[in-house]
Amino acid sequence: xxxxxxxxxxxxxxLFGALFVSTTIxxxxxxxxxxxxxxxxxxxxxxxxxxxxxxxVGSTQIAESVPSDDVYKYQRTxxxxxxxxxxxxxxxxxxxxxxxxxxxxxxxxxxxxxxFFDQVMSLxxxxxxxxxxxxxxxxxxxxxxxxxxxxxxxxxxxxxxPSTGRILxxxxxxxxxxxxxxAHDTNAVADKFHSxxxxxxxxxxxxxxxxxxxxxxxxxxxxxxxxxxxxxxMTERSTFPNPAQLKLPLSDSHIENWSGGTCGPGKVVSIAxxxxxxxxxxxxxxxxxxxxxxxxxxxxxxxxxxxxKIPMAATPSVFPSGMDDxxxxxxxxxxxxxRVTPLQIAMVSSAVANGGxxxxxxxxxxxxxxxxxxLAPFSPVQYSTxxxxxxxxxxxxxxxxxxxxxxxxxxxxxxxxxxxxTGTAENGDGEPYTLWFTGFAPADNPRVALVVVVENGxxxxxxxxxxxxxxxxxxxxxxxxxxx
Amino acid sequence: xxxxxxSVDNSTITEQLMLRLKVPTKLRNLExxxxxxxxxxxxxxxxxxxxxxxxxxxxPIIGLTLGLGAIVLAMHVxxxxxxxxxxxxxxxxxxxxxxxxxxxxxxxxxxxxxxGWQANATRQMVWTAIATVVAIAVIVTVRNHRVLQRYRYxxxxxxxxxxxxxxxxxxxxxxxxARLWVDLGFVSFQPGEIGKIALALFFAGYLVTARDxxxxxxxxxxxxxxxxxxxxxxxxxxxxxxxxxxxxxxDLGTSLLYFGLFLVLxxxxxxxxxxxxxxxxxxxxxxxxxxxxxxxxxGRFSAWLxxxxxxxxEAIGGSYxxxxxxxxxxxxxxxxxxxxxxxxxxxxxAESDYIVASLGEELGLVGVFAxxxxxxxxxxxxxxxxxxxxxDFGRLLAVGLTFVIALQVFIVxxxxxxxxxxxxxxxxxxxxxxxxxxANWIIVALLLRLSDxxxxxxEEVAS
Numbered sequence: 001x002x003x004x005x006x007x008x009x010x011x012x013x014x015l016f017g018a019l020f021v022s023t024t025i026x027x028x029x030x031x032x033x034x035x036x037x038x039x040x041x042x043x044x045x046x047x048x049x050x051x052x053x054x055x056x057v058g059s060t061q062i063a064e065s066v067p068s069d070d071v072y073k074y075q076r077t078x079x080x081x082x083x084x085x086x087x088x089x090x091x092x093x094x095x096x097x098x099x100x101x102x103x104x105x106x107x108x109x110x111x112x113x114x115x116f117f118d119q120v121m122s123l124x125x126x127x128x129x130x131x132x133x134x135x136x137x138x139x140x141x142x143x144x145x146x147x148x149x150x151x152x153x154x155x156x157x158x159x160x161x162p163s164t165g166r167i168l169x170x171x172x173x174x175x176x177x178x179x180x181x182x183a184h185d186t187n188a189v190a191d192k193f194h195s196x197x198x199x200x201x202x203x204x205x206x207x208x209x210x211x212x213x214x215x216x217x218x219x220x221x222x223x224x225x226x227x228x229x230x231x232x233x234m235t236e237r238s239t240f241p242n243p244a245q246l247k248l249p250l251s252d253s254h255i256e257n258w259s260g261g262t263c264g265p266g267k268v269v270s271i272a273x274x275x276x277x278x279x280x281x282x283x284x285x286x287x288x289x290x291x292x293x294x295x296x297x298x299x300x301x302x303x304x305x306x307x308x309k310i311p312m313a314a315t316p317s318v319f320p321s322g323m324d325d326x327x328x329x330x331x332x333x334x335x336x337x338x339r340v341t342p343l344q345i346a347m348v349s350s351a352v353a354n355g356g357x358x359x360x361x362x363x364x365x366x367x368x369x370x371x372x373x374x375l376a377p378f379s380p381v382q383y384s385t386x387x388x389x390x391x392x393x394x395x396x397x398x399x400x401x402x403x404x405x406x407x408x409x410x411x412x413x414x415x416x417x418x419x420x421x422t423g424t425a426e427n428g429d430g431e432p433y434t435l436w437f438t439g440f441a442p443a444d445n446p447r448v449a450l451v452v453v454v455e456n457g458x459x460x461x462x463x464x465x466x467x468x469x470x471x472x473x474x475x476x477x478x479x480x481x482x483x484x
Numbered sequence: 485x486x487x488x489x490x491s492v493d494n495s496t497i498t499e500q501l502m503l504r505l506k507v508p509t510k511l512r513n514l515e516x517x518x519x520x521x522x523x524x525x526x527x528x529x530x531x532x533x534x535x536x537x538x539x540x541x542x543x544p545i546i547g548l549t550l551g552l553g554a555i556v557l558a559m560h561v562x563x564x565x566x567x568x569x570x571x572x573x574x575x576x577x578x579x580x581x582x583x584x585x586x587x588x589x590x591x592x593x594x595x596x597x598x599x600g601w602q603a604n605a606t607r608q609m610v611w612t613a614i615a616t617v618v619a620i621a622v623i624v625t626v627r628n629h630r631v632l633q634r635y636r637y638x639x640x641x642x643x644x645x646x647x648x649x650x651x652x653x654x655x656x657x658x659x660x661x662a663r664l665w666v667d668l669g670f671v672s673f674q675p676g677e678i679g680k681i682a683l684a685l686f687f688a689g690y691l692v693t694a695r696d697x698x699x700x701x702x703x704x705x706x707x708x709x710x711x712x713x714x715x716x717x718x719x720x721x722x723x724x725x726x727x728x729x730x731x732x733x734x735d736l737g738t739s740l741l742y743f744g745l746f747l748v749l750x751x752x753x754x755x756x757x758x759x760x761x762x763x764x765x766x767x768x769x770x771x772x773x774x775x776x777x778x779x780x781x782x783g784r785f786s787a788w789l790x791x792x793x794x795x796x797x798e799a800i801g802g803s804y805x806x807x808x809x810x811x812x813x814x815x816x817x818x819x820x821x822x823x824x825x826x827x828x829x830x831x832x833x834a835e836s837d838y839i840v841a842s843l844g845e846e847l848g849l850v851g852v853f854a855x856x857x858x859x860x861x862x863x864x865x866x867x868x869x870x871x872x873x874x875x876d877f878g879r880l881l882a883v884g885l886t887f888v889i890a891l892q893v894f895i896v897x898x899x900x901x902x903x904x905x906x907x908x909x910x911x912x913x914x915x916x917x918x919x920x921x922x923a924n925w926i927i928v929a930l931l932l933r934l935s936d937x938x939x940x941x942x943e944e945v946a947s
Contacts, residue, residue: 001879002871004752008883009867015894016860020853022901026813027849034814039797039807042815042827 053131082175137166145480165359209314213339217425220334276406287332301386353446410471417443422466432457437470518576526583536824567936585914611918636689646679688880737907809841820848
């Protein structure tokens with residue numbers, strides 16, 4: 001009987017051994033994976049338990065965590081209502097997080113490695129851990145001016161400091177009040193979220209960087225002109241045939257200039273005139289001569305095809321590949337399947353404004369520790385050098401001419417040289433146009449490069465143009481920068 | 485066997501008194517010290533819970549716990565008179581486990597907003613008091629465990645009646661799918677918890693007498709020596725009982741517990757491992773057949789094998805509770821969130837079936853290991869009592885009672901950590917539940933009685 005008892009105790013030992021192993025597997029080896037399972041709400045509760053860092057514009061907190069006396073311990077509060085919503089995004093309990101709240105979550109929640117020392121200190125000192133705060137590059141006055149300038153129109157605007165890439169304003173309309181989504185009543189938040197999400201104006205989408213991509217229309221001509229001049233294949237004095245209609249190769253279709261006639265007087269037309277008058281036929285001819293590969297090389301140097309992070313991720317802009325000649329011609333004035341974000345067009349203007357050097361656009365000035373000392377101060381980062389200073393200078397002059405004497409006159413500011421380019425992109429038969437303006441000012445020493453896009457023809461069907469709707473909005477934003 | 489069963493009865497009262505004066509009270513002093521230690525740990529943990537959740541102390545709760553400590557000390561004092569040679573570790577281990585259970589139940593009450601008589605911790609304290617008093621009564625009344633052997637068929641009758649009681653219409657109640665409860669209007673309880681003790685007493689008593697015939701070698705087939713057909717009666721009857729529990733009471737855990745207990749005792753009594761093969765085959769076949777037409781068994785199996793599958797997770801009676809419990813373990817990690825700092829209340833039935841997940845979350849792997857070690861130490865003491873036993877009935881009873889606790893711990897904790905499918909048993913001493921506490925404290929009293937007899941008789945031999 002003693003022998004059997006010994007064996008039974010070995011058997012019991014094996015059973016307990018299995019429990020030691022199973023708990024170790026779950027609590028040590030699988031723990032990290034289990035913690036991030038979306039069904040594990042503890043991780044969410046814990047993320048609320050730390051005082052999330054603030055988001056600041058200047059010294060004003062546009063997003064902050066204030067203590068609340070429920071299970072979540074802190075209530076996220078947005079002080080700018082809808083003004084900064086496209087930047088901050090939303091921070092919800094059960095509908096996810098977006099915008100900067102998402103892109104900088106590790107810093108704001110205090111989980112990033114650079115805050116390790118803070119974490120250890122708060123453990124030792126017994127104080128509650130607190131996330132880092134984020135100071136934005138955004139200027140409150142310019143942001144407000146851009147928001148006011150867009151008014152009730154659906155669209156977006158971005159203003160960038162070309163020499164540093166600092167984003168001074170970023171607006172997307174219509175917007176929403178993130179406070180509605182930060183509430184702790186999860187049912188009310190879910191209802192609000194679904195009504196916003198299904199609203200026809202899609203207010204939850206940041207059109208400036210991540211909406212449905214737009215046809216750029218004529219603003220894409222800047223990229224084609226840059227490719228033509230910078231590659232050395234053409235100069236500003238190169239001329240092209242100037243018909244009123246051009247039959248597309250292997251097709252029955254014809255393309256026309258915006259005016260319906262020739263591009264200014266004369267049998268031939270220069271790149272400068274074509275850009276100033278925003279003619280389609282000459283750019284179709286230029287694109288066809290350059291070839292798809294060369295145009296795409298330049299497009300990619302400006303950022304096409306890449307996910308630019310500001311640090312919110314922007315949707316990559318698209319220059320199609322494998323096109324036939326007709327498709328390449330249509331693409332060369334920003335139609336066919338060319339699609340862009342407003343940010344991408346702002347980057348093109350910014351590179352031209354900064355002498356051909358494209359600075360990486362960013363909305364984060366610095367990351368601040370809990371005592372507001374910077375953990376990571378701002379340092380400008382170069383994104384690429386798409387064109388030479390000479391090409392940039394030539395394009396600058398053409399864009400100034402476009403505003404002063406061409407079809408972009410709506411952006412003129414007395415006493416200041418404004419460089420600009422309009423776009424009125426077609427979206428199909430009978431569909432309202434997408435209206436664009438991009439440019440920079442002052443032209444000789446640019447303080448700001450910007451883009452304005454207005455969807456849906458600004459509510460005027462096919463009767464509005466980029467110059468009548470987008471250019472005046474741009475002028476107001478430029479004026480706000482120059483007033484600083 | 486060193487002694488004949490009658491040697492104690494023959495010893496005179498004078499001899500016993502002489503012996504009592506001779507033996508130092510070292511064991512009991514050690515026990516008292518360890519009980520005080522267990523109470524200090526429990527009170528400190530309760531204070532941490534209150535500080536961690538509400539930021540202030542709740543003196544009434546801690547006071548009540550100290551009151552419980554007093555009852556446990558009363559049991560200790562009773563042993564100084566009636567079982568002074570009893571094992572000194574068992575009572576402190578059980579006190580600590582019981583205390584930690586109350587700590588976690590109190591912590592869950594706070595997050596659920598339960599106070600006063602609504603609070604599970606209050607009820608658990610009352611049940612602990614009742615259980616301890618019952619245990620004192622048992623150790624005072626049962627002076628000689630061999631008396632219990634005489635009533636083996638009474639135990640059988642009581643065991644079977646208690647087991648079948650939940651199936652009686654009107655008083656039988658189904659809770660969480662399993663029909664294990666009896667509701668008499670003024671009190672509801674799980675008769676099976678007490679039934680397991682009656683069955684352990686019966687199995688031990690019966691096997692002592694039947695071991696000789698059960699050990700007889702039968703025919704040799706497939707290279708194994710099988711038992712004789714006519715000896716298969718008892719195991720088939722117990723198997724049928726287990727199947728009734730599985731099918732009509734819909735509880736895999738209880739069924740496994742009774743049958744496992746019988747198999748182990750049969751093996752210890754006869755020394756023949758073939759009983760494991762026969763029994764395992766019977767139970768396995770039964771469970772397999774049952775799973776073909778019992779959807780709850782199928783559900784338990786798929787929830788176990790593919791817990792994280794969204795379909796199983798969302799299914800009614802699916803893996804939601806299991807997965808949330810595992811999330812609790814994971815968020816505890818190695819050192820735990822600290823008492824009052826986790827979210828154990830997310831798991832349904834966190835205070836009873838999933839109390840180990842709650843403890844794992846807030847005390848971490850370290851805490852779980854400590855709790856498992858306490859159980860192992862308890863089991864080791866129990867087996868030791870069996871090995872040192874003076875008679876076969878005492879040995880079988882000690883092993884049976886110990887094995888019930890060990891198997892129950894394995895079935896419950898193995899269930900919530902996905903070693904085996906989840907079943908509806910409670911974690912001994914830790915989980916909220918009155919019947920379970922009373923039953924397990926009776927087991928404690930019986931083991932203490934057995935251990936006292938063991939040392940007592942050894943000393944008699946020595947003198």
